[in-house]
Amino acid sequence: MQPEVGMTVADYVGAVRRRRLVVWGIVSPIVLIGVALAVGLPDVYRSAARFRLVSSGIDGVVQRRDELIDQYIRGLSDKVLSPEILRPVVREVNPYSDLEGQEDLAIAKLQSHVIVDMTRQTVLEPGGGRERTINTGFFVAVDHRSSEMAAELARRLTALFVEHGRADLLAAATNRVEFFTAETERLSKQISDLERQMADFKSANFGRLPETVQANVMTRGRAEQELEGVEREVRTLQQNRVFIAQQLRQAQAGPTAGNLQALEAEYAEKAAVYAETHPDMLALRRQIDLLRTGGGVVAESSLQAELEAQQAALVEARQRYSDDHPDVRRMIRNIESLQVRIASGETTLATTDTLATTQLRTQLNAINTQIAGLQSRAAQLRVRLAQLDTQLGATPEVERGFQSISRGLDTAREQFNQMINKKMDAEVEVAAINSGSVDRFALVASAGVPLEPAGPKRLGILVVSVVASLTLAFAAVVAAELFDSGVRGSRDVRNALGVTPLSVIPEIRNSVFRVRRKKRLMAFAGAVVLGIPTLFLAVRMVAA
Amino acid sequence: MSLIESALQKAKKLTGNASGEPPATHLRPAHVRLPERDAATLAAEAAQARVLPTASVGQRAMEEAGVILAVEDEAVQNAYRILRTRVQQRMQAQGWHSIGVTAAGAGEGKTLTSINLALALARDANTWVCLVDLDLTRPKMAAYLGLKFGKGLSDYLAGQASVEEIVYNPGIERLALVPNAQPLLHSSELIAAPRMQLLCNWLAAEVPRRIVVFDLPPVLMTDDVMKFAPNLDCTLFVVSEGVTARDVLQRAKEVLDEMNVLGVVLNRSTEIEKSYYY
Numbered sequence: 001m002q003p004e005v006g007m008t009v010a011d012y013v014g015a016v017r018r019r020r021l022v023v024w025g026i027v028s029p030i031v032l033i034g035v036a037l038a039v040g041l042p043d044v045y046r047s048a049a050r051f052r053l054v055s056s057g058i059d060g061v062v063q064r065r066d067e068l069i070d071q072y073i074r075g076l077s078d079k080v081l082s083p084e085i086l087r088p089v090v091r092e093v094n095p096y097s098d099l100e101g102q103e104d105l106a107i108a109k110l111q112s113h114v115i116v117d118m119t120r121q122t123v124l125e126p127g128g129g130r131e132r133t134i135n136t137g138f139f140v141a142v143d144h145r146s147s148e149m150a151a152e153l154a155r156r157l158t159a160l161f162v163e164h165g166r167a168d169l170l171a172a173a174t175n176r177v178e179f180f181t182a183e184t185e186r187l188s189k190q191i192s193d194l195e196r197q198m199a200d201f202k203s204a205n206f207g208r209l210p211e212t213v214q215a216n217v218m219t220r221g222r223a224e225q226e227l228e229g230v231e232r233e234v235r236t237l238q239q240n241r242v243f244i245a246q247q248l249r250q251a252q253a254g255p256t257a258g259n260l261q262a263l264e265a266e267y268a269e270k271a272a273v274y275a276e277t278h279p280d281m282l283a284l285r286r287q288i289d290l291l292r293t294g295g296g297v298v299a300e301s302s303l304q305a306e307l308e309a310q311q312a313a314l315v316e317a318r319q320r321y322s323d324d325h326p327d328v329r330r331m332i333r334n335i336e337s338l339q340v341r342i343a344s345g346e347t348t349l350a351t352t353d354t355l356a357t358t359q360l361r362t363q364l365n366a367i368n369t370q371i372a373g374l375q376s377r378a379a380q381l382r383v384r385l386a387q388l389d390t391q392l393g394a395t396p397e398v399e400r401g402f403q404s405i406s407r408g409l410d411t412a413r414e415q416f417n418q419m420i421n422k423k424m425d426a427e428v429e430v431a432a433i434n435s436g437s438v439d440r441f442a443l444v445a446s447a448g449v450p451l452e453p454a455g456p457k458r459l460g461i462l463v464v465s466v467v468a469s470l471t472l473a474f475a476a477v478v479a480a481e482l483f484d485s486g487v488r489g490s491r492d493v494r495n496a497l498g499v500t501p502l503s504v505i506p507e508i509r510n511s512v513f514r515v516r517r518k519k520r521l522m523a524f525a526g527a528v529v530l531g532i533p534t535l536f537l538a539v540r541m542v543a544a
Numbered sequence: 545m546s547l548i549e550s551a552l553q554k555a556k557k558l559t560g561n562a563s564g565e566p567p568a569t570h571l572r573p574a575h576v577r578l579p580e581r582d583a584a585t586l587a588a589e590a591a592q593a594r595v596l597p598t599a600s601v602g603q604r605a606m607e608e609a610g611v612i613l614a615v616e617d618e619a620v621q622n623a624y625r626i627l628r629t630r631v632q633q634r635m636q637a638q639g640w641h642s643i644g645v646t647a648a649g650a651g652e653g654k655t656l657t658s659i660n661l662a663l664a665l666a667r668d669a670n671t672w673v674c675l676v677d678l679d680l681t682r683p684k685m686a687a688y689l690g691l692k693f694g695k696g697l698s699d700y701l702a703g704q705a706s707v708e709e710i711v712y713n714p715g716i717e718r719l720a721l722v723p724n725a726q727p728l729l730h731s732s733e734l735i736a737a738p739r740m741q742l743l744c745n746w747l748a749a750e751v752p753r754r755i756v757v758f759d760l761p762p763v764l765m766t767d768d769v770m771k772f773a774p775n776l777d778c779t780l781f782v783v784s785e786g787v788t789a790r791d792v793l794q795r796a797k798e799v800l801d802e803m804n805v806l807g808v809v810l811n812r813s814t815e816i817e818k819s820y821y822y
Contacts, residue, residue: 014814014815017814018786018814203757274788463727484786485789485790485791486785486786486788486790487783487784487785487786487787487788487789487790487793487810488785488786489785489810489813489815489816490810490813492790492793493783493793493808493810496790496793496794496797497781497793497797497800497808499805499807499808500806500808501783501807501809501810502622502626502627502630502631502780502806502807502808502809503624503626503627503630503809503810503812504623504654504809504810504813504815505620505623505627505809505810505812505813506619506620506623506625506656506812506813506814507812507813507814508610508614508615508617508620509617509620510607510608510609510610510614510615510617511607511608512608512610
């Protein structure tokens, strides 16, 4: 049954007065516990180190978002406060003497006494002017009953945070270095393969490469020109051969004065060019001498002797001229012609030949030899031209393949250069991290020895216990009133029966009442007298 | 309609004149002037009183029970005085001489209220009182008073004693007691028996005329009260704060509507603890 609507403050006060036992039963133990806690809890000292977040520029992110910062610090805190990291600290410092030998418990206790939290600042957004709270840093605090121990633990944790913060960066940077190194090696190998492929391609397509097109064109031009020259020279020699053959036929018909004069004129003309020991000059001299002596020369000389004479003259000519000299080359042709005749079984020169005919015949043979040589050369040139045409015809296809390999090679080289640069950047980053110049956070306030205890908030505990007890007591009173179906006061009687009581009899305070109240007081006093020290000792034991 | 109004209407019917008009005195019972009697009249009355067998009361028992003779609490004394005065005025206004004290359930203070009311009434020099323990199933009046006596109401109803043998003088002026020591079965039948009527008639014929206060059992636990109601002029209903439930009170009201209810007394109240200190 619920209390009647419209209850006044006096009704509530009356309800509290009626439920004094309930109120005291709730308030007393809670306040006692509060007093025991406020008095019994030992002092706790807090030593804290403060860090400021630093904008990172190495990785390109100028300002991290708050949630990333928060997550990063939380992750770093979880790592530093892990048992593996704290175990050496606990072993060296031994912060809890009562847990000596129980490292796991000591670690767990230390973890529960470490506070890591962000520090925030309210700033105005540049654009809209709206206030925003951002993370500017974080702090690491350690609670301990000894101020020196709190400071020592805080200093060690500070060093661990710095160390592991750098370790994270270093690990990331080292990974990048390794990655870029592997990439450069891979690209280097790829480049080597492509270069080898290029070399093989060039070897297989030598002369058809795009870079040789110009040379091939020029070579073809020169070959064409040379072929034209050779053919022109062949034609000229053929004309000369016809003329000399005619002269030979004339010379074979007999010697004349005209011939002597011609020979003398030719001798005088050639004397301006050649020396007297020149073979042509010697041959002309002999012919002139023979004509002057009045007879034909019945010379019966062997081819072998002629060959030897030509060879001797060649030796002498080579002393003066190079092998490219026309006379030397003519002598060589003569010698080759004599050797051919000797090899064919011919042994003697024509005995009826005069000097002129011999000379003419020699010239004719030389011309034949020249023509043969030139024709051979022309054939070579034609073959060479055909080769060049083939090469030039295959050049576009070869060029396509060449470009393909070239592109791959250029791309690989470009990538290689990029990887080299990135690798260098990563190596620089590693060096910077090791030097501590790119830490994500900087220590702004190191942990010192606290002079005053940070807790417990004794007054606060007392106030909270009093407020809580009163609140609970009032709630209990209200609940008791809510669930109390008994009559309370004259108003309930009026509401139920429609009549005001003739009299309101208060509770009789006789000896029984006094004895009962006395028992309650004694029980309460006993609870207080025993409870406070017991709670105090319990709090001390638990706090220890 | 409240209990008082319904009781008053019933009283109108019972005490109205021949024309059917109710007497004017009932309209404002609180303002009835009590008759004044001098010392000689009072002494003459006392001389007329029957000599009753004596029964001693125990001071310690009365103090532990909360009987006002042994309690020094001024607030309690005042409260019972107020109750006495109001009861007296209303009863005299209606010419009533018998009142039953009951409650809805057990443990609400009926017996103590009836004892203290009887004692408070007896303190008035103009009033003679007889207190009868009619709670035949759980008689407690003798225990509260620490009364040492011989035969009681149970003996009378069993036919083993006469009326004269069971009405005692406890040594308190103007007060007579009819105690009961043994609980009885079939209480409602005994209450309705002729011997009970004889007792009521005997008590009504006493000189000086006494106000008979009957300590009755709870009205919702037995039918004794309803059986005995015709022998009562009025009823006083006791409500105990914190003990009587509201829904029980509602049920009791339905029963009380059939009776003459003089009024209600709120017992064990924490409402006005200091106002009685004057």
